[in-house]
Each structure stands twice: as C-alpha cells, then as structure tokens.
Amino acid sequence: MRTSPPRERADAARNRAVVLDAAAELFREHGVGAVSMDAVAAAAGVGKGTLFRRFGDKAGLAVALLDEQERVLQDAVLFGPAPLGPGDAAAPPDPRQRLHAFLDAYLDYLFDHLDLVRMSETGSPGARYRIGAYRFWHRHISLLLAGPDPAADAHALLAGLAAEHVQAVAAELDPDRVRRAVRRLADALTT
Amino acid sequence: MRTSPPRERADAARNRAVVLDAAAELFREHGVGAVSMDAVAAAAGVGKGTLFRRFGDKAGLAVALLDEQERVLQDAVLFGPAPLGPGDAAAPPDPRQRLHAFLDAYLDYLFDHLDLVRMSETGSPGARYRIGAYRFWHRHISLLLAGPDPAADAHALLAGLAAEHVQAVAAELDPDRVRRAVRRLADALTT
DNA sequence: AGCGGTATCGGACTACAGTCCGGTTGTGTC
DNA sequence: GACACAACCGGACTGTAGTCCGATACCGCT
Numbered sequence: 001m002r003t004s005p006p007r008e009r010a011d012a013a014r015n016r017a018v019v020l021d022a023a024a025e026l027f028r029e030h031g032v033g034a035v036s037m038d039a040v041a042a043a044a045g046v047g048k049g050t051l052f053r054r055f056g057d058k059a060g061l062a063v064a065l066l067d068e069q070e071r072v073l074q075d076a077v078l079f080g081p082a083p084l085g086p087g088d089a090a091a092p093p094d095p096r097q098r099l100h101a102f103l104d105a106y107l108d109y110l111f112d113h114l115d116l117v118r119m120s121e122t123g124s125p126g127a128r129y130r131i132g133a134y135r136f137w138h139r140h141i142s143l144l145l146a147g148p149d150p151a152a153d154a155h156a157l158l159a160g161l162a163a164e165h166v167q168a169v170a171a172e173l174d175p176d177r178v179r180r181a182v183r184r185l186a187d188a189l190t191t
Numbered sequence: 192m193r194t195s196p197p198r199e200r201a202d203a204a205r206n207r208a209v210v211l212d213a214a215a216e217l218f219r220e221h222g223v224g225a226v227s228m229d230a231v232a233a234a235a236g237v238g239k240g241t242l243f244r245r246f247g248d249k250a251g252l253a254v255a256l257l258d259e260q261e262r263v264l265q266d267a268v269l270f271g272p273a274p275l276g277p278g279d280a281a282a283p284p285d286p287r288q289r290l291h292a293f294l295d296a297y298l299d300y301l302f303d304h305l306d307l308v309r310m311s312e313t314g315s316p317g318a319r320y321r322i323g324a325y326r327f328w329h330r331h332i333s334l335l336l337a338g339p340d341p342a343a344d345a346h347a348l349l350a351g352l353a354a355e356h357v358q359a360v361a362a363e364l365d366p367d368r369v370r371r372a373v374r375r376l377a378d379a380l381t382t
Numbered sequence: 383a384g385c386g387g388t389a390t391c392g393g394a395c396t397a398c399a400g401t402c403c404g405g406t407t408g409t410g411t412c
Numbered sequence: 413g414a415c416a417c418a419a420c421c422g423g424a425c426t427g428t429a430g431t432c433c434g435a436t437a438c439c440g441c442t
Contacts (some may be wrong), residue, residue, distance in 0.1 A: 009439075014429095037430085041392090048393070048431095049430095049431080051392095105406085125355065128359070128396070129360075138380040149372060152364055153375065156376050159353060159356045160351070164316065164317065169320075171317075173342065177288075177340055177343045178346075180340065181347045182347065184338065184340075185379070188382075189375075196404060200408060229398070229399090237421085237422080238421060239422070240402080241422065243399085244421085248398095314399095384442090385437105386440100387430105387440095390437075391435080391436070391437085391440080395433105396430090397423105397430090398430105399441080400426090401423080401424105401427100403424100404422105407420105408418090408420085408432100409417090411415085412416105
C-alpha cells in the first residue's frame with residue numbers, strides 16, 4: 001500500500017508496527033469488542049493522537065490489521081489459478097465456478113476473522129461501502145454475473161456477506177446453512 | 192403493546208408521549224444522526240435516566256417512534272386484503288405475488304423512514320436481529336419461500352433490506368434499481 | 383555536521399452513550 | 413382518608429471515541 005512519493009518516516013513506521021502488534025495481542029486476549037482505543041494506545045506506548053491520526057478510527061485499525069490477509073485473497077482472485085483466479089487465459093474457468101470459489105474463499109476468510117471484519121465494517125455510517133475492499137469484491141462479482149443489472153445484483157449478494165449479518169445468522173442457523181444459502185443465491189443470479 | 196397486568200403509571204405515560212413528540216420534532220428538524228440523547232431529554236423536559244429507562248438506548252427510541260407504522264404494516268400482512276395480506280381464505284393469493292407485495296410495501300416504508308430505521312438497527316451488535324420486527328418479517332418470508340431451506344433464504348433476502356445496505360446502495364444506484372434487484376432475488380428464490 | 387521546514391507525537395480536552403442511586407410521586411390496601 | 417410500598421424520576425457520574433495543538437524529532441539540503 002505505502003504510497004510512493006512521500007516515504008514513511010522511520011519513527012512513524014516503527015510506531016505503526018508496534019501499534020498493530022499491540023492491537024493484535026489485545027484483541028486476541030480480550031476480544032475485539034472489549035478493547036478500547038486507550039488500551040491499545042497504552043499497550044503500544046503511544047499517545048492517542050498518534051493512534052487516531054494513523055488509523056482514522058477503530059474501523060480503520062481493524063482494516064489495517066486485516067490488510068495483509070485481504071490482499072492475499074485479492075491477489076488470488078486477480079492472478080491466482082482457476083477457479084478462484086483467472087487461471088490460464090486460453091481456458092478461462094466458468095463464471096459460475098469462479099463465483100462459487102470466491103464465495104467459499106471469502107466465507108472462509110470471514111469466519112476466520114468475524115469480529116475483526118465486523119469492527120472494520122462498523123462505525124461511521126456506510127463505512128463498509130466506502131473501503132476499497134468492498135469496491136473490489138463488488139466489481140469482481142459484477143463481472144461474473146450475467147443478469148440485466150449485475151451491479152445491483154452484486155450489491156444484493158454482498159449484503160448477505162456483511163459481517164454483522166453472517167454473525168447473527170450463523171449464531172442461529174448452522175454456518176454451513178449460511179454457506180449453502182449464499183451459494184444458492186449465487187446460482188439463482190447466474191441463472 | 193402495553194402489557195396487561197402492571198398498568199402504566201399516569202406520569203410515565205405522560206412522559207412517554209412528551210419524549211416521543213420531542214424526539215420526532217428534533218429528528219425532523221436536525222436529522223436523526225445530529226440529535227443527542229441529552230438533547231432529546233432536555234427538549235422533553237425530562238432527565239436522562241428517564242429517557243434511558245423507558246427506551247433502553249437510542250435504537251430503542253427509534254423503535255418506539257416507528258412502532259405505530261410498523262404495526263400498520265404487520266397488520267396489513269396478517270389480516271389485510273390480498274396480495275399483501277392473506278385475503279379471502281377461499282382463494283389465497285399466489286405466494287410469489289404476496290412476496291412481491293410485501294417487498295414493495297416494506298421498501299416504501301423503508302425509504303420513507305430510512306434514517307430512523309437505520310438508527311433502530313444500529314447500536315449494540317446484532318440489534319437488528321433481536322427486535323421483534325425482524326423475526327416477524329423473517330417468519331413471513333420463510334412461509335412464502337419454497338426452496339430447500341426457506342429459513343436461510345429468508346435471512347439472505349432480508350440482508351438486502353437492511354437499512355444501512357439500502358441507504359448505501361441507493362446513494363450510488365437509483366432506488367428503483369434496488370427495488371428491481373430485490374424483486375429479482377425474490378423471484379430467483381421462489382423458482 | 384549543522385540547519386530549516388515539516389510531518390509526527392502525545393496528552394489534555396470535548397462530546398456523547400449509557401449507568402446509578404437517593405429522593406419523590408402514584409397506586410392499591412385497610 | 414391515611415399508609416406502605418413499589419415504580420418512577422432526574423441529574424451527577426463513568427467510560428469511551430474522537431479532536432486539537434504546542435512540543436518534538438526526522439529528513440533533505442548545504
């Protein structure tokens with residue numbers, strides 16, 4: 001991510017790493033919801049101002065923590081082997097198979113980091129829809145759908161992948177039923 | 192709603208009405224997001240403690256404000272004429288038509304009170320899924336669907352009706368495209 | 383190495399959601 | 413009509429997200 005022209009200062013980079021480590025540790029130990037930003041700042045030995053300037057808000061901190069894994073998934077989607085990625089250009093995979101592969105991979109990612117993703121999508125209204133990841137997933141899905149309005153359908157499909165929704169439903173139903181429902185929806189939309 | 196055995200005290204009822212009026216007025220004037228609970232309490236001439244004991248939290252206040260209109264919709268669904276309601280028992284309407292009618296009616300309601308509904312669904316994690324209204328809509332939709340797992344499909348469909356989702360998507364696409372996408376989804380799920 | 387400009391640092395500060403508890407006011411009972 | 417008890421009232425209190433700005437430390441240049 002680091003933008004090119006203005007290189008990151010040494011102390012800033014050091015602090016960023018220290019903060020992320022401390023946050024990861026605290027979240028693992030006490031749960032994401034029970035850790036205040038003050039606690040993160042204190043554990044990192046850093047002032048609150050630093051914390052907020054670097055990460056914007058609590059959701060931004062979560063995004064930064066998820067950044068690496070998210071990019072792994074994005075890379076696999078963009079450049080990896082089929083069916084998740086485009087694979088061999090000579091024999092492109094079936095869009096429906098790619099969609100299934102993506103949904104499976106995303107749900108794996110989501111279930112692994114449910115609390116953190118929920119925090120990244122919570123906060124200022126519409127946070128989820130502004131971050132780059134959402135736009136990325138949306139574009140990807142749009143390109144795989146075939147109905148009269150793939151952009152709208154992609155949003156509808158993504159609605160079912162919202163962390164809060166998945167968490168609430170998975171608590172009531174079995175996670176596998178959530179998975180199957182998402183798949184069924186995708187199938188229905190690829191007619 | 193008022194439960195039967197312990198009748199509501201006169202001063203409590205009076206305060207409830209005053210608070211709801213003040214809140215509605217403030218929300219209309221300044222927007223839902225810009226009004227603090229302190230402001231509501233002050234405008235109603237009531238202490239904060241009263242406010243929170245009566246309504247639990249900000250989401251609860253929103254639920255109370257929406258309560259009447261919501262119940263109108265619920266009554267129409269339960270007892271009203273077809274296709275929204277069950278209509279004449281001798282000639283029940285087609286489930287797909289009932290589903291369309293419900294989705295249209297719900298989206299009307301939602302677009303009319305978007306901010307308020309969003310506030311009612313925001314707050315403590317999973318707030319949306321705990322309030323009675325969600326369960327009601329979920330049950331209704333479940334009974335109209337016909338796939339292998341109507342309960343899971345109903346959740347997926349409701350995900351696309353979350354206020355935050357609808358608000359974010361409607362800001363980018365046309366509201367009508369949201370409507371059509373929801374309808375398309377419902378059709379796909381009623382095969 | 384020394385220096386100026388600038389990004390960063392950090393803790394005090396504000397605003398807001400939500401809690402608590404001593405005082406007060408209805409309500410049912412005798 | 414008086415009493416006891418419960419429910420209600422309200423404002424002071426706590427904890428947290430997020431802001432601000434003077435002080436500081438880094439970087440590039442000479």
